[in-house]
Amino acid sequence: MNREITLGINGREATIKVEDADTLLEVLRNRFKLWSVRESCGVGACGTCTVLLDGGPISSCFVLAVRVAGRQITTLEGLSDGQSLHGIQEAFVSERALQCAYCTPGFVLSVKALLDEIPNPSDEEISEYLSGNLCRCAGYADILRAVRLAQERLSTEAGRPRK
Amino acid sequence: MATLAVVGQSVYRKDANPKVTGRALHVGNIEMPGMLHVAVLRSLYPHARIIRIEKSRAERLDGVAAVLTGAEIAKMPGVDPYYGPAFRDQPILAVNKVCYVGDPVVAVAARDQRTAEDALQLVEVDYESLPAVVDVLEAVKPQSPLVHEKHRPAKAFADLAHVKGGQQSNICYHFKLRTGDVDKAFAEADKVFEDTFSSPPAQHMPMEPHVTLVYFDEQERLNVWTASQSPSYVRTELANTFGIPMHHIRVRVPYIGGGYGAKLYAKLEPLVTALALITKKPVRYALTREEEFLTITKHKVITKIKTAIKNGSITARKCEVFWDTGAYAEIGPRIGHKSGYTAAGPYRIPNVWIDSYCVYTNHVPAGAFRGFGVPQVIWAYDSQTDIIARAIGEDPVEFRLKPALEEGEPFATGTLVRSFGIKEAIRQAARAIEWSKPRAAQTGTKLRGKGIAAGVKAVLTPSISGAIVILNADGTANVLSSTVEMGQGSETTMGQIVAEELGIAFEQVHIVQPDTDVTPYDTITAGSRSTYHMGNAVRMAATKIKAELFEVVASKLEAHPDDLVVGNGRVFVRGIAERGMTISDIFLAKFGSLGTTLAAEAVCQPTASHMDPETGQSEKCTEYWFPSATAAEVEVDTETGQLKVLQLFSVGDTGTAINPRHCEQQLLGAAIMHLGLTLFEEMIFDGGQLVNGSLLDYQVASIKDIPRSFRPIVVEVPHESGPFGAKGAGETGALTVAPAIANAIQDATGVRIRGLPITPEKVLRALAEKKGEPMPKDSSQ
Numbered sequence: 001m002n003r004e005i006t007l008g009i010n011g012r013e014a015t016i017k018v019e020d021a022d023t024l025l026e027v028l029r030n031r032f033k034l035w036s037v038r039e040s041c042g043v044g045a046c047g048t049c050t051v052l053l054d055g056g057p058i059s060s061c062f063v064l065a066v067r068v069a070g071r072q073i074t075t076l077e078g079l080s081d082g083q084s085l086h087g088i089q090e091a092f093v094s095e096r097a098l099q100c101a102y103c104t105p106g107f108v109l110s111v112k113a114l115l116d117e118i119p120n121p122s123d124e125e126i127s128e129y130l131s132g133n134l135c136r137c138a139g140y141a142d143i144l145r146a147v148r149l150a151q152e153r154l155s156t157e158a159g160r161p162r163k
Numbered sequence: 164m165a166t167l168a169v170v171g172q173s174v175y176r177k178d179a180n181p182k183v184t185g186r187a188l189h190v191g192n193i194e195m196p197g198m199l200h201v202a203v204l205r206s207l208y209p210h211a212r213i214i215r216i217e218k219s220r221a222e223r224l225d226g227v228a229a230v231l232t233g234a235e236i237a238k239m240p241g242v243d244p245y246y247g248p249a250f251r252d253q254p255i256l257a258v259n260k261v262c263y264v265g266d267p268v269v270a271v272a273a274r275d276q277r278t279a280e281d282a283l284q285l286v287e288v289d290y291e292s293l294p295a296v297v298d299v300l301e302a303v304k305p306q307s308p309l310v311h312e313k314h315r316p317a318k319a320f321a322d323l324a325h326v327k328g329g330q331q332s333n334i335c336y337h338f339k340l341r342t343g344d345v346d347k348a349f350a351e352a353d354k355v356f357e358d359t360f361s362s363p364p365a366q367h368m369p370m371e372p373h374v375t376l377v378y379f380d381e382q383e384r385l386n387v388w389t390a391s392q393s394p395s396y397v398r399t400e401l402a403n404t405f406g407i408p409m410h411h412i413r414v415r416v417p418y419i420g421g422g423y424g425a426k427l428y429a430k431l432e433p434l435v436t437a438l439a440l441i442t443k444k445p446v447r448y449a450l451t452r453e454e455e456f457l458t459i460t461k462h463k464v465i466t467k468i469k470t471a472i473k474n475g476s477i478t479a480r481k482c483e484v485f486w487d488t489g490a491y492a493e494i495g496p497r498i499g500h501k502s503g504y505t506a507a508g509p510y511r512i513p514n515v516w517i518d519s520y521c522v523y524t525n526h527v528p529a530g531a532f533r534g535f536g537v538p539q540v541i542w543a544y545d546s547q548t549d550i551i552a553r554a555i556g557e558d559p560v561e562f563r564l565k566p567a568l569e570e571g572e573p574f575a576t577g578t579l580v581r582s583f584g585i586k587e588a589i590r591q592a593a594r595a596i597e598w599s600k601p602r603a604a605q606t607g608t609k610l611r612g613k614g615i616a617a618g619v620k621a622v623l624t625p626s627i628s629g630a631i632v633i634l635n636a637d638g639t640a641n642v643l644s645s646t647v648e649m650g651q652g653s654e655t656t657m658g659q660i661v662a663e664e665l666g667i668a669f670e671q672v673h674i675v676q677p678d679t680d681v682t683p684y685d686t687i688t689a690g691s692r693s694t695y696h697m698g699n700a701v702r703m704a705a706t707k708i709k710a711e712l713f714e715v716v717a718s719k720l721e722a723h724p725d726d727l728v729v730g731n732g733r734v735f736v737r738g739i740a741e742r743g744m745t746i747s748d749i750f751l752a753k754f755g756s757l758g759t760t761l762a763a764e765a766v767c768q769p770t771a772s773h774m775d776p777e778t779g780q781s782e783k784c785t786e787y788w789f790p791s792a793t794a795a796e797v798e799v800d801t802e803t804g805q806l807k808v809l810q811l812f813s814v815g816d817t818g819t820a821i822n823p824r825h826c827e828q829q830l831l832g833a834a835i836m837h838l839g840l841t842l843f844e845e846m847i848f849d850g851g852q853l854v855n856g857s858l859l860d861y862q863v864a865s866i867k868d869i870p871r872s873f874r875p876i877v878v879e880v881p882h883e884s885g886p887f888g889a890k891g892a893g894e895t896g897a898l899t900v901a902p903a904i905a906n907a908i909q910d911a912t913g914v915r916i917r918g919l920p921i922t923p924e925k926v927l928r929a930l931a932e933k934k935g936e937p938m939p940k941d942s943s944q
Contacts, residue, residue, distance in 0.1 A: 021277075035192040036185025038420075040370045041452045041858035048370050076185040085183065093179045096824060099832065100650030101182035102370040102420025108183070131867045134858075136368050136421050137650045138835035139828065140866040141873070 005069035009034075010078025018065045025049050025060040028075060036076035036105040040134075047133030050106035051075050057113045057132075076105040079112065087157065088112055091150035092143075099137035107133050111147055115154055121147075168730065170663040170887045173824035177654040177674065178418065188417040190374040190388045195445035198376070199228050201438060202279035203448075204269040204286050205457060206261035209525035209851030210295035210308070213259060213288065216269060221285040226278040228442040230286065231270045233258035236437050241406035248396070248428040249323055250335060251315045253491035253528070255404070255433045260293065262310055262490035263525050264852050265457030272438045272446050295525040297851045299465060299487035302333040302524045309333060310490060310523035319399065320686070321625050325776065326496050335488070336496035336521035338503040340575060340779030343514030348479030352471035356551050360468065360543035361918040362901075363845040364487065365461040367532055368863055371420020372455045375431040377438075378445035385412045385436060390419040392426045392647050393687045394677040400429040401436055416677040422649040423836070424531030425459050427689055428494060456856035460846060461532035462498060463487040466506070466543035470551060471514075477551070477566055479514035482506040484540060486521045486529070493530040495521040501623060502536030504779055507575050508544040509585045509619040509790065510566040515575045517779065525851050533833060534620065534897040535690055538840075541618035541791075542919060545902040549614070550915060559906065560593045563617050577780040582890065584816035584880035585790035589617050591876050595812035596794035605911075608801045611809070612911025616902035617792040620691070620894060621785035624771040628696035629683030631764045632661060632704040634712075636757040638732040638746035639671040640705075645685035646697045647677055651893055652825040653693050657701050659821050660886050664705035666729025667746070683764065691789060691891030694821060696767045698886035703765030711761055715753045716744050787882050789895045790816040793834065793903035799911045804927030808838065808904065811873040818882045818890030826892045830875035833896030839864030841901040843920050 006015045009032060018027055028034045028051065037060055040048035044062030051060045052074035080086040085093070088111050098104045107130070114121060114129045121129065126147050135143065181187040218230045233256035237244040244258050245251040257268045269286050273279035294308040301307055314328045314335050326336060349355055375389040385407055391397050394414045402409045419426060431448050438446045450458060464486055471479035484506050488495030503519025552562035567585045574580055593599070596613050605611065631643040642661055646653045654674040662669045675682060685697060713724040716734045720742060728737045735743025744752070750759055769786035796810040813834035820826040843862050847855050855861045875896065881888030901919055909915050914929035931938045 035189070038189070038191070038371070039449075040372065043452070043857060043859050045858040046370065080184075085180075089183045092183050093175060096176065096179075096828060098176070098179065098182050099652070099828070100370065100419065100421040101178075101187060102189070104182055105185040127867050131865045134370065134863060134865055136370050136423070136836065136863065138832040138839075138864060140835060140864075140869050141831060142828065143866065144869075 003066055005066055007068065008072040010074060020064065020066055022065045023061055024051070024063045024065045024068055027065040028060060034075045034077055038102060038105065040102070047106045047110065048103050050109050050133065052109055052113055055113060055116060057110045074109070076108060079108065087153045088150040091146040091153065095142050095146040095149055097139055097142040097146035099139050103133060103135045107135065107143060111150060115151055119155065120151065167663055167887065169659045169669050170821050171823070173822055174655065174659060174669050176652055177658050178648060189371060189420060190376055190390050190417060191449055193376055193388050195376070195378055198445040198447055199272040199274060199442055200276040200279050201435065201446060201448035202271050202276065202283050203267045204283045204288070206257065206264055206266040206268055208261055208290050208292055209264050209297060210293040211261050211290035212293060213257060213261065213268070214291050215289040217287040218269060221271060221282040224278065224282045224285060226274040227271060227282045228444060229272045229438055230282065231438060231441060232256055243404050246400055246404050246429055246433050247317055247491060248319050248494050249317055249326055249496040250492045251317050252311055255437055263527055265527055266490065267434065270434055270438060272442050295851055296333065297525055297848060299463065299485045299522050299524055302522045303485065303520060307333055310525060319396070322623065323497055333523040334520050335492045335523055336499050338500045338517070338519040338779065339777060340504055340515060340517035342575060342577070342778065342780065343479070345479045345481055345514045345516040348471045348514040352473050352478060354472045354555065355469060356472070356547060357469045358547050358550065358917060360466045360546060362464045362539040362542050363919055364463040364526065364529060365840055365844045365846055366456050366861065367423040367425035367459065367461070369421030369423060369425055372450040372452055373426060373430050373458060374447070374449040375435045376445065376447040377435040379439060379443070387414045387432055389414065389416060389432055390426055391416050392422045392649060392689055393428055394647065394679055395645050395684045396687065397429055397432050398679045401432060404433050405436060412679065414679045416647050419647060419649045423533045424689060427531050427687055430458060452858055453856055456846065456853060457527055459493065460489065460527050460529045462495065462529040462536060462539065464539035466540060468543050468547050470547060472551060472555060475555060475557065477510060477512050480507040480512050481516040484519040486536070487524050487526060488521050489524060489526040489528040491528040492521065492523065493528045495529060498531065498536035501621060502540050504576050504784060505537060505619060505621060506540040506544060508548065509568050509617065511568055511572060512566065512575065526848060527853065531689055533836065534894045537618065537620040538837060538897055538901065541616065541898050542901045545616040545618055545899065546905050546917065549902065549906040549909065553909065560589060560598055560615055563589055576784045578782065578784045580788060582818060582880045582882040583788050583790060584878045585617060585619060587878050587880065588790045588792035588814045588816055589615065591878060592792035592794035592812055592814045595874065595876060596796060596810060609798055610801060610911040611796060611798050612907045612909070613794070613796045614903045614906030614910055615792065615794050616899040616906055618899045619791065620789045620898055622692050622695065622787050622891065623690045624769050624784070624786045626686035626692060626696060627766060627768045628685045628700045629764065629766040630697060630700035630704050631683060631762055632701060632708055634665065634708050634746070634761045636747055636750040636759050638667055640665060640667060642672060642674045642701055643682045644674060644697055644701060645677040645682040646693045647688040649688065651829065652822065653688070655825065656694055656821050657697060660698050660702050661705050664702050665709060667732050691893040691895065694889050694891045695787065695885050698889060699767035700765050702886045703767065704763045707763035707765065708761050712746070712749050715749045719744065719752055787885070787890050789890065791895045791898040793899040795903040795907045797904060797907040797911060799908060799926060801912065801930055804923030804930065806842065806908070806921065806923065806926060808870040809872065811838065811870045812876060813896040814876040814878060815892060815895030816878040816880050817892040817895065818885045819879050819888030820877050821887065821889050823877060826877045827875040829892040830877065830896035831873070833894060834900050835864055835869060837897045837900040839868060841904050841919060841921060843922065845920050
């Protein structure tokens with residue numbers, strides 16, 4: 001069945017017709033051409049297609065678009081102003097926390113949600129939070145360091161002391 | 164040697180920005196007007212004859228452009244319905260029979276993905292089941308059902324020219340190595356050790372599944388965008404398969420989301436080309452994760468290994484290696500050969516006998532996987548080396564160091580080893596894990612142990628890399644290379660080498676992505692070969708350009724070319740920086756204008772000498788070696804069998820590190836990937852049917868699996884003909900992880916695990932057996 005829904009995508013409202021069976025991933029890619037959102041496992045198990053739904057990470061391959069009508073979605077395209085990198089992205093570059101980088105958009109968004117939720121996470125909290133994002137190049141040590149660096153920079157920006 | 168400006172520096176990745184913003188081009192992001200999407204009906208039988216295919220209802224479905232079968236492809240004029248890098252044995256779509264569960268049978272091209280999938284539901288296929296063989300040790304027996312009646316060599320690669328066809332057997336390739344007198348050594352031995360080790364099939368799991376887009380352009384040329392590690396090979400394969408001249412085929416590869424060997428040779432390209440030919444429309448096929456599991460795997464390997472000990476030394480080793488290559492040989496014969504000849508290890512052993520068999524079964528085809536089969540053979544030989552050391556009361560580290568080959572000594576093939584830092588790698592691994600530190604006495608149910616493993620891989624030889632470097636009048640350069648950037652950092656490495664050679668800034672070098680219309684031939688992006696081969700090619704091309712620059716400057720400044728050097732975008736007299744010219748001035752002097760370019764091509768083509776087919780002896784079997792060692796500390800919970808890897812050190816001799824951070828990253832990434840393969844990865848088959856072919860059921864290493872303490876250690880033994888002494892680093896960290904863990908488990912508990920993956924159940928069973936209270940076989944049911 002076709003339905004008309006409104007989605008907030010990267011800060012802009014958009015009203016589109018979707019089929020009930022369309023996943024959020026399909027809508028973001030096929031209709032909005034947001035190519036940073038990528039399919040990998042198709043069963044919500046690898047985190048590659050992670051986007052933020054009202055600020056929280058979800059696997060967009062495993063959510064029907066009609067289920068998130070009226071809500072706010074952030075993809076990597078919406079993370080920075082497009083002119084400069086977000087602090088998390090800068091940290092990923094500095095710590096070389098990307099290789100083939102197919103998983104990178106999902107990781108960066110998960111880290112964004114993590115640091116919004118827990119500004120000073122412990123190593124265990126970082127591992128727990130990011131365990132749903134897989135990196136087959138296995139650059140996990142670099143990613144851990146990138147999270148630490150991003151946390152430091154974001155805390156300084158926000159005037160928060162580090163734990 | 165002059166100090167280097169860029170080589171040896173850990174510069175940032177060239178591709179960092181497009182990748183961290185998600186803007187990097189991937190094949191899945193390329194769309195063409197009227198592009199069709201593909202779904203494939205796959206065999207449900209491991210081995211069956213196709214009796215009838217009824218597809219007319221599917222063809223009538225609105226939005227369906229084509230429903231294609233193998234029989235139809237076989238009738239297309241000038242088309243060879245079979246392809247493959249070693250044997251032309253793999254049909255584009257099954258012809259007459261299917262050979263594994265998952266074998267593609269019918270393909271639909273439709274206006275969108277859902278229509279294509281709907282159409283598959285309307286296709287009916289009748290099969291007549293045939294006897295199948297799903298056990299590699301059964302498949303080698305003469306009475307076994309044959310997967311293929313005849314074998315047709317592909318003749319696509321020089322190193323596979325010796326592969327023979329025509330056998331009435333499932334053994335499609337048999338490598339033999341014979342040196343010394345093994346029987347005599349066994350007869351005279353003090354002790355003989357015999358073990359069998361197994362390593363299961365596994366999946367590469369690149370985060371980006373295979374994807375290919377094909378269209379015919381306005382000149383009717385075949386255009387292919389594909390996530391491939393071998394664009395040059397894909398072009399040749401399509402030319403041979405479809406009878407299209409090579410200049411009418413253009414293969415382009417943008418960034419790819421990981422490969423690890425899965426994306427080598429031809430995969431989706433022949434099928435998508437056939438669909439584009441029939442529909443006259445652009446066609447894109449993106450595999451689902453489930454299809455990825457049914458496309459290519461890591462070889463399951465059974466190794467029987469027998470070793471003779473006399474006076475505390477290894478005097479003979481006999482290895483029988485059985486490679487389950489699945490329904491189609493893929494690159495199995497190359498793996499059986501190149502890994503086969505290393506199966507006795509990097510040790511001085513006077514008598515060696517190796518049989519390495521590449522065997523067809525009715526399983527998913529197996530191919531290259533990071534390490535090219537070497538991790539499977541090291542799993543056997545270095546587990547056994549450890550067993551022997553502990554059994555005869557030798558220190559496992561000393562027991563390896565004693566016979567480890569020194570520079571210039573002969574390998575089992577007779578080839579003298581060069582740039583062979585195996586001893587240094589073992590020593591570094593032992594130092595990192597504090598091997599010689601006395602162990603604390605252990606009590607309770609959590610036992611700790613340490614393990615070391617060592618091994619070596621040889622680079623694929625012969626192989627070829629060509630490159631063109633174009634220097635622009637403003638002192639920037641474009642590099643034309645068919646090396647695929649798949650995460651390993653090749654754009655950065657090549658950029659550093661060219662910048663160094665031309666004396667320009669790293670940022671002033673652009674690497675053109677593989678495009679067979681403009682980038683020269685390259686064998687494959689795999690096997691840790693690109694830094695050496697492509698690195699040499701781009702360096703040699705840059706050297707030619709430099710010579711042209713020197714010629715101009717020498718005549719202008721009345722200097723001798725031998726006295727000239729480059730740096731900071733200038734050519735100047737050594738030691739007198741002000742006596743020189745900028746690159747722009749040189750162009751002005753040479754061409755009288757600035758809109759010009761200087762281009763040069765170079766080819767790196769190391770050769771191997773003939774290998775005797777009966778003895779495996781060769782004066783030079785490889786251009787260079789990758790010595791590897793891993794040290795691990797584990798904690799075993801004797802009540803649950805749970806294993807914690809407390810420490811992991813991955814040591815690799817990479818030659819001179821062009822980018823030290825990237826070398827470390829390669830060692831570590833390979834090690835952590837293989838930690839997952841060691842501890843839990845396994846594709847489980849039941850009668851030929853894969854039962855865990857989804858990421859819900861198949862586990863790979865996540866951030867939670869990394870050890871508490873781990874570190875890569877780069878050993879730099881420069882190679883005399885590597886670019887600036889470099890070799891490569893892509894696989895070295897993968898080679899020795901599994902035996903290091905198993906060796907540490909024996910150190911902790913006294914039990915030995917001989918089958919991967921090392922699951923808690925296997926550990927618990929082994930512990931129970933050691934106590935004399937074996938667990939019942941079906942306890943897991």
